[in-house]
Amino acid sequence: MRILLVEDNQALAEGLSTILRGSGYAVDAVADGASAEAVAAAEAYDLVILDLNLPEMDGLDVLRAMRARANKAAVMILTARGTPEERVKGLDLGADDYMIKPFDISEFEARIRVLLRRQAGLRSSIVNYGGVTFDLNSRTFSSQGVTLDLPAREVALLELLFLRAGKVVSKDAIMASLTGFDDDLSANAIEQYVSRLRRRLAPHGLTVKTARGIGYYLETTAPTA
Known part of the structure; x- marks a missing residue:
C-alpha cells in the first residue's frame, strides 16, 4: 500500500513517515500544497494524509483538485483546524476522514487501517484465501494458526496480491505500491521477492503465478510437504 503524506511540520512528517514505514507501507512525504497537488496528479496512491494549513496551496484546494x-x-x-464548519467542508469536498491535531497515534493507525480496508472493498479485517489468513489490522499472514515469518517487503507484495487474489497485478502496479520516491527497487528485485514468496507459500496451498509480460497473480494449489 502506498501513502502520500502532506505535512509542512518537518518533525511531525518524519515521525509519521517512520511509523508508517515501520508498518510496511511505502510513504512519500511533501511539505507544501503545490507539490502535493502535482504529485497526487502524477502518482497512484491508496491513501493521502493531508494537512490543511500548507504553504503555496491550502489543503482543501488540493483535495478539491484531486476530486x-x-x-x-x-x-x-x-489538521489543527477543527471547527464544525471546517470538518463539514472537508468531508463535503470528498475527504474520507477528518482527524484533529493533537491526536493519539493508536487511533491514527486504526483509522488508516479502516480507510485502506474500505479502499480494498473489504468489510472484515480478516481475509482468507487458500490455506492462508491475512489479518489487515496486524498486517500478518498465518496458516493453521501459525504466523508466517515474512520480511516487510514480502508482506507488502503478498498483501497486494492477496487483496486481488486471482487477478493479475502488473509489474508497474507492484513497483508503484512497494516503493516511495527515495526507494530503489528494480524489476529483478521484484522477481526475487516473487521467487521467495513461492517457496514460502508452497506448503500452505498458495502460489504466485506469472502472467508473462504483464505481471503476477495469486492462485490456490495443492500444499507441498
Missing part, C-alpha cells in the same frame, strides 16, 4: 480529476485515493485530513 475534480476523479482521483479515488482515500483522503484523511489531519
